[in-house]
Amino acid sequence: MDNNRILTDFWNLLNITSDYLKTGDKEEHSGLTISTDSLEKIAEEISVCTKCKLCETRNKTVPGSGSVNPALMIIGEAPGADEDKSGLPFVGRAGQYMDKWMDAISLEREKHLFLTNIIKCRPPGNRDPHPDEMAACLPFLQRQINIIKPAIILSVGRISSQVLTGKNEGIGRLRGKVYKYRGASLIPTYHPSGVLRNPEEYRKPVWEDLKQVKVCLDNINLNE
Ligand code: SF4
Known part of the structure; x- marks a missing residue:
């Protein structure tokens, strides 16, 4: 299935199934x-x-973890093998590499970040998530975003960046701009696993994107 078709199917599924848009329980208190x-x-x-059918093959679900009041929310695509084993996000080699990115902009995992994925269960063999799985x-x-209310989101990789920007373009075209998603500034960049595979090509643009994150963080600190 080509990328156009996948994203179109995804948005169609999301739009036609109102139950998918449930945003958590609410209670009435004195009219509020x-x-x-x-x-x-x-x-x-x-x-x-x-x-979705990923429940049949997962070992552990990976809801996400980190600070409830983070300076930055990082959203990837889906758990990999290490995450599926541990139930924690970004704990494999790519996650450890991403910790170094965060070090470079003075952010610590437990103190400053909330890490999660679009999909909370591992797709078998690390295949791309299917549109119905993403919609579900x-x-x-x-x-999670409604509760955390992040000021800045870093989406890592093509799939999470396409879903959050709503644009069906490759990550090379999506990155380099700041978007808005549910009130947050959204900055797309490459996935750390992609950078590990091809550091010569991707390290420099990732560093540019991290500098953009730093600019957004500094602007928030200035205005507080
Ligand atoms: S909808 Fe999400 S949490 Fe539920 S089974 Fe599918 S991937 Fe897992």
Whole structure:
């Protein structure tokens, strides 16, 4: 299936299935609607989720982890083998490499970041997630974003960047700009696993993107 078709199918699935857009429980208090949703509740729901067929092959679900009030939210595509084993995001070689990127802009994983993926269960053999799987899983991410309210999101890799920008272009064309997603500044860049495979080509643009993240962080600090 080509990329155009995958993204079109994905948006169609998302648009026609209103249940997918559920954004967590709410309660009425003296006429005010207060959300009772939480990251723990979302993680519990994910742990027993059977909304797509990835539940049949996963070992552990990977809801995401990190600070509840992060300076930066990082969103990748899907868990890999190490993440599927541990239940934690970005713990394999690519994740360790990404920790070095964060070091370079003075951000620490537990203190400054919330890390997650579009898809919370590993696709077998690390294949691309299918449109129906992304459509089924995206509401979990949207609820996480509603709670965390990140000011800046770094999307790593083609798939997460396409889903969050809504644009069906390669990551080479998507990166280098700042977009908006649910109130956050969204900065797309290459996935660390891609950079590990081809450092000569991708290291420099990633560094440019990280500098853009730093500019956004500095602007927020200036305005606080
Ligand atoms: S990938 Fe998402 S929608 Fe599919 S089973 Fe896992 S948590 Fe549920």
